[in-house]
Amino acid sequence: MIPTTTISMTVNGAPVGPHEVPDTLPMIDYLNDHLGLTGTKFGCGLGICHACVVIVERGDGTRDTERTCINGAASFDGLKITTVEGHADGATLSDVQQAFVDHFAFQCGYCTPGFVNEATLMIETLKQAPIPKNEIEATIETALGEHICRCSGYVRYYEAMRALIEQDPRLTKES
Ligand code: FES
Ligand code: FES
Numbered sequence: 001m002i003p004t005t006t007i008s009m010t011v012n013g014a015p016v017g018p019h020e021v022p023d024t025l026p027m028i029d030y031l032n033d034h035l036g037l038t039g040t041k042f043g044c045g046l047g048i049c050h051a052c053v054v055i056v057e058r059g060d061g062t063r064d065t066e067r068t069c070i071n072g073a074a075s076f077d078g079l080k081i082t083t084v085e086g087h088a089d090g091a092t093l094s095d096v097q098q099a100f101v102d103h104f105a106f107q108c109g110y111c112t113p114g115f116v117n118e119a120t121l122m123i124e125t126l127k128q129a130p131i132p133k134n135e136i137e138a139t140i141e142t143a144l145g146e147h148i149c150r151c152s153g154y155v156r157y158y159e160a161m162r163a164l165i166e167q168d169p170r171l172t173k174e175s
Contacts, residue, residue: 005074011035012086021073027066028052030073031083039084039113045069049148051114055082055121065118084113087120095164096120103160107151114147115157126165132175136165 002024008017011031021030031037031054043051047070056066057080066076087094093101096119106112122143131139140161149157165171 005077007074007077009076009078010080011037012082023072023074025073027054027068027071027073027076030076031068034073037083037085040068041110041113042069043110043114043148049111049114050118050146051111051148053114053117055117056080057082063121063124065121082117082120084116087116094120096123096161099160099164100157103156103163105156105160106149106153111147111149111151111153115144115149118144118147119157119161122161123164123171126171130171130173133166133172134175136162136172140165 002022004020004022006018006020008015008019010016016035019030019034021034028040028042031040032042040054041051043049047067050065050067052068053065054068055063056076057063059078087097094116096116100106100112100115100119105115122139125143126139137158140158144154144157144161147157
C-alpha cells in the first residue's frame with residue numbers, strides 16, 4: 001500500500017484541493033493529469049533539463065523555481081504555484097512571453113514553459129535589485145543557464161531577455 005497525503009495549494013491564483021495523492025506522485029503528474037494543466041512539460045525526468053520548473057511562493061513571500069519531475073506533489077502542499085498557464089492575462093501575453101515570441105526564441109517550444117517561469121522570476125528579482133548594464137549578460141546566464149533547449153534556442157532566448165532588460169529602466173542602474 002502506497003502511503004498518501006492530503007494536499008491543498010494555490011495554483012495560478014486559485015485554491016486547489018484538498019486532494020489525497022500518493023506520496024510517490026510527481027508534481028508534474030499532479031499538474032498534468034489531476035489538474036489538467038498540461039503546459040508544464042516533462043523533459044529529462046531526471047532534474048537536469050529544467051523544462052518542468054514552476055514558480056513557487058513560500059509562506060514567507062520568497063519566490064523560487066522548483067522542478068516538478070523530481071519533486072512529489074506532496075512537497076508543494078500549502079504553497080502558491082505559478083505554471084506557464086498563469087502568466088498571460090487573457091489573450092495578452094506577459095512581457096516575457098511576448099519577448100520570446102518577438103525574438104522567435106523557441107522552435108518546438110517544449111522547453112519554453114520552463115524558460116518563461118525562470119525568466120519571469122529573473123525579471124521580478126531585477127525589479128527588486130537592479131543591476132549595472134555591464135552585468136546583464138552574466139545575470140541572464142546565471143538565471144537561465146541550467147535550462148536545456150534541444151532545438152538550440154539559447155541565443156534567441158537570451159537576446160529576448162537582453163532586450164527586455166535594456167528597455168525597462170527599472171531593471172538596471174548606473175554602475
Ligand atoms: S523534466 Fe524536470 S528537469 Fe528535466
Ligand atoms: S525550443 Fe525545442 S527544446 Fe527548446
